[in-house]
Amino acid sequence: MTIARDLPTQRLMLRVPNADDLPAYTAYCAGPRSTFVRGPFSKFEAFDKLAAMIGHWALRGFGRYTMVHDGAPIGHVGPLSVDDSHAPEFKWTLWNGAAEGQGFAIEAARAVRDHLFTAVGWQHMLIRIQPDNHPSIRLADRLGAQISNDPAPDWYPGCTTYHLNAQVAA
Numbered sequence: 001m002t003i004a005r006d007l008p009t010q011r012l013m014l015r016v017p018n019a020d021d022l023p024a025y026t027a028y029c030a031g032p033r034s035t036f037v038r039g040p041f042s043k044f045e046a047f048d049k050l051a052a053m054i055g056h057w058a059l060r061g062f063g064r065y066t067m068v069h070d071g072a073p074i075g076h077v078g079p080l081s082v083d084d085s086h087a088p089e090f091k092w093t094l095w096n097g098a099a100e101g102q103g104f105a106i107e108a109a110r111a112v113r114d115h116l117f118t119a120v121g122w123q124h125m126l127i128r129i130q131p132d133n134h135p136s137i138r139l140a141d142r143l144g145a146q147i148s149n150d151p152a153p154d155w156y157p158g159c160t161t162y163h164l165n166a167q168v169a170a
Contacts, residue, residue: 003062003120009111012104014065014077017053021066021073025050028075028095036133037093038156056080062116064091067108074099077108079116079125090125090164092139100135106142113143117166127162128153140164 007014029046056063064078075095079088116122129136145162152159
């Protein structure tokens with residue numbers, strides 16, 4: 001089955017990122033919310049990162065979705081596969097603190113997880129989280145991810161790796 005380019009949830013539309021996301025994404029990249037992903041980033045780096053998110057869909061046929069609530073982009077969620085020698089990494093973030101605490105991240109992550117595991121037939125994804133990113137650790141736990149002893153990759157030192165399997169998430 002083909003991976004959906006749009007996934008509606010109860011309160012969100014998850015869609016392929018586009019140029020309209022740039023202002024909100026640039027603000028996120030410049031602020032403290034990007035710290036757990038090695039930010040803050042300049043507007044030039046934010047442009048490159050969003051372009052990579054958009055291009056990932058063309059290169060891999062899947063990627064991270066932009067979470068849209070009430071017509072405004074509020075974050076991203078979905079798989080990333082820079083190195084296809086291992087399972088894709090499942091990622092999420094809310095771009096603005098005003099969206100936090102409302103259940104948007106778990107709603108979006110469950111929708112993407114369920115689509116990939118149930119409708120598409122994926123079996124496994126990795127999740128990498130910095131140990132002091134407690135909201136993401138809680139979300140990984142709620143998704144059914146299991147902590148592993150895998151070493152942190154060179155490009156993301158200090159992170160903890162989780163495994164998310166279709167059997168556990170079902």
